[in-house]
Amino acid sequence: MNATHRPPVTVTVNETSYRWPLRPVVVVCIDGGDPRYLRRYLAEGAVPHIAHFISQGFAGVAEGSMPSFTCPNNMSMITGTPTSKHGISGNFYLDTATWQPVVMTGPELLRGDTVIARFAAAGAKVVSITAKDKLRRQLAKGLDVSQGHVSFSSEFADKCTMAENGIENVIEWLGMGKPGMYSMELSLFVLEAGLKLLRERRPDLLFLSLTDFVQHKWAPEEADARRFYERLDDLFGRLAAEDITLALTADHGMSDKSNAAGEPNVIWLQDVLDARFGKDQTIVICPITDAFVAHHGALGGFVRVWSRGKVTARQIIEHIGGVDGIELALDKATACRMFDMPMDREADVAVVAREDTCIGASAKDHDLSGLKGHRLRTHGGVSEAKVPFILSRPLNDAYKAKAASTPLKSWQIFDYAINGTV
Amino acid sequence: MNATHRPPVTVTVNETSYRWPLRPVVVVCIDGGDPRYLRRYLAEGAVPHIAHFISQGFAGVAEGSMPSFTCPNNMSMITGTPTSKHGISGNFYLDTATWQPVVMTGPELLRGDTVIARFAAAGAKVVSITAKDKLRRQLAKGLDVSQGHVSFSSEFADKCTMAENGIENVIEWLGMGKPGMYSMELSLFVLEAGLKLLRERRPDLLFLSLTDFVQHKWAPEEADARRFYERLDDLFGRLAAEDITLALTADHGMSDKSNAAGEPNVIWLQDVLDARFGKDQTIVICPITDAFVAHHGALGGFVRVWSRGKVTARQIIEHIGGVDGIELALDKATACRMFDMPMDREADVAVVAREDTCIGASAKDHDLSGLKGHRLRTHGGVSEAKVPFILSRPLNDAYKAKAASTPLKSWQIFDYAINGTV
Numbered sequence: 001m002n003a004t005h006r007p008p009v010t011v012t013v014n015e016t017s018y019r020w021p022l023r024p025v026v027v028v029c030i031d032g033g034d035p036r037y038l039r040r041y042l043a044e045g046a047v048p049h050i051a052h053f054i055s056q057g058f059a060g061v062a063e064g065s066m067p068s069f070t071c072p073n074n075m076s077m078i079t080g081t082p083t084s085k086h087g088i089s090g091n092f093y094l095d096t097a098t099w100q101p102v103v104m105t106g107p108e109l110l111r112g113d114t115v116i117a118r119f120a121a122a123g124a125k126v127v128s129i130t131a132k133d134k135l136r137r138q139l140a141k142g143l144d145v146s147q148g149h150v151s152f153s154s155e156f157a158d159k160c161t162m163a164e165n166g167i168e169n170v171i172e173w174l175g176m177g178k179p180g181m182y183s184m185e186l187s188l189f190v191l192e193a194g195l196k197l198l199r200e201r202r203p204d205l206l207f208l209s210l211t212d213f214v215q216h217k218w219a220p221e222e223a224d225a226r227r228f229y230e231r232l233d234d235l236f237g238r239l240a241a242e243d244i245t246l247a248l249t250a251d252h253g254m255s256d257k258s259n260a261a262g263e264p265n266v267i268w269l270q271d272v273l274d275a276r277f278g279k280d281q282t283i284v285i286c287p288i289t290d291a292f293v294a295h296h297g298a299l300g301g302f303v304r305v306w307s308r309g310k311v312t313a314r315q316i317i318e319h320i321g322g323v324d325g326i327e328l329a330l331d332k333a334t335a336c337r338m339f340d341m342p343m344d345r346e347a348d349v350a351v352v353a354r355e356d357t358c359i360g361a362s363a364k365d366h367d368l369s370g371l372k373g374h375r376l377r378t379h380g381g382v383s384e385a386k387v388p389f390i391l392s393r394p395l396n397d398a399y400k401a402k403a404a405s406t407p408l409k410s411w412q413i414f415d416y417a418i419n420g421t422v
Numbered sequence: 423m424n425a426t427h428r429p430p431v432t433v434t435v436n437e438t439s440y441r442w443p444l445r446p447v448v449v450v451c452i453d454g455g456d457p458r459y460l461r462r463y464l465a466e467g468a469v470p471h472i473a474h475f476i477s478q479g480f481a482g483v484a485e486g487s488m489p490s491f492t493c494p495n496n497m498s499m500i501t502g503t504p505t506s507k508h509g510i511s512g513n514f515y516l517d518t519a520t521w522q523p524v525v526m527t528g529p530e531l532l533r534g535d536t537v538i539a540r541f542a543a544a545g546a547k548v549v550s551i552t553a554k555d556k557l558r559r560q561l562a563k564g565l566d567v568s569q570g571h572v573s574f575s576s577e578f579a580d581k582c583t584m585a586e587n588g589i590e591n592v593i594e595w596l597g598m599g600k601p602g603m604y605s606m607e608l609s610l611f612v613l614e615a616g617l618k619l620l621r622e623r624r625p626d627l628l629f630l631s632l633t634d635f636v637q638h639k640w641a642p643e644e645a646d647a648r649r650f651y652e653r654l655d656d657l658f659g660r661l662a663a664e665d666i667t668l669a670l671t672a673d674h675g676m677s678d679k680s681n682a683a684g685e686p687n688v689i690w691l692q693d694v695l696d697a698r699f700g701k702d703q704t705i706v707i708c709p710i711t712d713a714f715v716a717h718h719g720a721l722g723g724f725v726r727v728w729s730r731g732k733v734t735a736r737q738i739i740e741h742i743g744g745v746d747g748i749e750l751a752l753d754k755a756t757a758c759r760m761f762d763m764p765m766d767r768e769a770d771v772a773v774v775a776r777e778d779t780c781i782g783a784s785a786k787d788h789d790l791s792g793l794k795g796h797r798l799r800t801h802g803g804v805s806e807a808k809v810p811f812i813l814s815r816p817l818n819d820a821y822k823a824k825a826a827s828t829p830l831k832s833w834q835i836f837d838y839a840i841n842g843t844v
Contacts, residue, residue: 043823051819051823054822055819061827327759327760328750331744338749338804386829388827397476401461404483405457405458405461407457
């Protein structure tokens with residue numbers, strides 16, 4: 001054993017106490033890592049290292065945060081809290097003072113501290129690497145990289161500076177070409193860089209967050225998805241060989257939302273509402289939207305509807321509750337209670353799609369040309385809120401008792417990985 | 423090891439294959455065994471045998487069947503299927519041909535076979551003991567007790583006959599007085615009898631189903647509830663000492679549904695609907711109702727509403743969706759899809775209460791005098807559909823992979839206990 005020997009220290013982050021890591025803790029968020037991929041590849045024997053963690057460590061299926069999008073779930077993991085606490089419940093919310101959408105993907109609107117920033121402040125060495133840069137900034141909230149910490153994205157791997165990222169010349173250092181935004185290498189780059197940092201600097205905490213390009217594009221039975229998981233598995237094996245605690249989870253799952261003809265099942269909700277209530281009476285926000293939407297056309301399983309004042313939430317719910325493909329249309333208070341979301345960033349009505357359906361705003365505002373004949377696979381609803389929760393090491397008895405008597409949430413991944421393993 | 427040596431046999435029940443049990447498999451359904459009881463008593467060290475199973479075996483929190491009532495969940499366990507398959511989605515449904523409620527607690531309406539009946543037919547010795555007799559009849563569907571099997575309830579322990587129960591003179595044989603219907607002994611009797619049968623006859627499969635009198639009456643912090651769990655734990659320890667696989671789960675949880683003054687938070691839904699739509703236009707069925715309701719007054723977290731024809735489901739949903747304390751009001755198709763329930767026994771509208779609220783029909787039809795000053799604690803909703811899932815022995819690798827990639831359901835308890843352990 002090569003555990004780091006330090007005086008016993010407890011670091012408290014957002015009211016959860018974390019012990020000093022016994023060995024490096026590496027948390028990987030497999031973006032879009034629906035349990036169905038694992039189910040298939042475990043049965044096929046295609047992911048032997050993951051199978052080994054499941055056999056020798058701890059594994060279950062956890063509840064992710066709602067909506068089942070990337071930002072809310074990454075923030076839940078990095079803060080160890082539900083969205084009701086950290087406040088990031090999507091990529092956008094609507095400011096009803098200005099009626100403008102407000103981007104929530106920066107660090108400014110994130111409430112509370114991150115686990116890595118608090119550990120860094122306590123003297124730990126930390127690393128955060130993401131596929132997309134949008135996530136990188138938010139994950140690095142409160143982190144001063146001048147103290148030897150590292151925070152960068154594979155998206156901007158060629159633009160890293162010591163001042164901003166705590167590392168530079170990443171492409172040359174890693175010896176791996178800069179990956180394209182729509183490639184599986186964008187994720188593999190994150191893991192290769194994490195592994196090299198682990199070997200060279202042996203940091204205490206690493207958060208490695210991938211991207212879901214592969215899962216949006218390919219179903220579990222498709223060869224490209226299997227090849228991606230085989231490469232992930234190889235990297236997980238090499239990471240685990242470094243005497244660490246490796247934790248694997250996902251931000252959300254992924255569902256096929258096309259019909260038998262391969263056409264997406266879409267509800268254009270703004271059009272539906274405009275037809276009923278008139279133009280500019282309601283505003284539909286698709287909180288999955290970001291700058292890289294070619295693989296899903298900004299269509300997801302969860303949208304928000306604000307009223308401009310004349311239409312009541314109840315009228316909106318009544319009208320869309322009966323639309324085929326809608327799973328739930330909930331008023332603000334019910335949605336926030338059911339899904340543990342922040343009230344002040346919630347719409348008048350939160351809308352969840354059925355597993356086989358996705359929701360957009362107006363047909364004219366969504367560009368589906370990027371699908372290029374692929375079936376639409378996306379996420380955001382309850383049907384994509386179950387995620388794997390795997391630790392390479394067994395739980396200690398206290399956390400076995402916790403897992404036996406408290407529903408497992410993916411926002412507990414740092415808690416379990418740091419405090420819960422033997 | 424004292425495993426039973428037999429030729430390898432596979433028994434298929436409702437499309438799930440079960441291997442021949444390596445040793446006796448004892449499944450205990452802790453009626454109303456909300457995870458909060460375990461959480462508290464594990465932390466207090468009050469249940470050392472359960473803690474040992476959790477440490478050495480397998481434990482998680484599973485999803486129970488909806489509605490979170492006793493009959494649906496016991497039938498899910500004994501058939502290894504969700505309610506959509508076995509058809510028992512409550513104690514009652516409404517026959518719209520006659521507009522009369524139909525009791526669903528007999529074996530006639532149960533679809534598919536039970537695990538114990540199929541194993542019995544294949545030559546195994548099986549035992550089913552319940553607290554209440556209503557459940558006993560349904561659990562014994564297809565079981566011919568003349569072949570040495572046992573099926574009885576502690577409620578009718580003094581009335582057992584060889585022809586009906588496969589055992590007689592139970593009170594004398596067990597040496598334990600006949601327990602009252604509202605006593606913790608009613609459950610302990612089930613376990614003591616199961617233990618004695620295990621020692622004397624070593625059957626292959628035992629299903630022991632308790633009653634939730636204690637959990638309806640006392641919260642986890644109350645001494646009587648702790649005493650009950652201590653006595654359960656002692657019995658679980660004695661059972662596990664017999665070289666068995668012991669599986670512990672619950673049919674549903676239990677939530678406090680009273681206000682600060684100790685008065686129940688009740689929505690009288692039939693009264694609400696009659697006031698809006700007129701008398702006899704809708705029919706509210708409380709599927710928790712049975713003959714023994716003193717401890718909850720037939721108030722639960724889930725009710726069904728049928729329309730007599732003039733009022734649409736959408737109108738009903740619109741009217742009650744806005745009532746404070748209602749969590750969800752869902753049309754038949756949505757409810758059945760979300761909760762995996764049978765369409766042909768579902769109402770036009772399924773109504774789920776908020777965690778702190780329960781729903782009744784008309785105030786005049788519910789007798790709350792049985793509460794005798796106790797806070798109302800009951801179940802039926804989503805908030806009571808999480809249950810412990812504990813095995814005294816570790817999972818084999820195949821079932822570790824299953825648990826890592828498939829959400830855990832309490833209806834899988836026989837599958838995990840028989841097929842999943844080392």
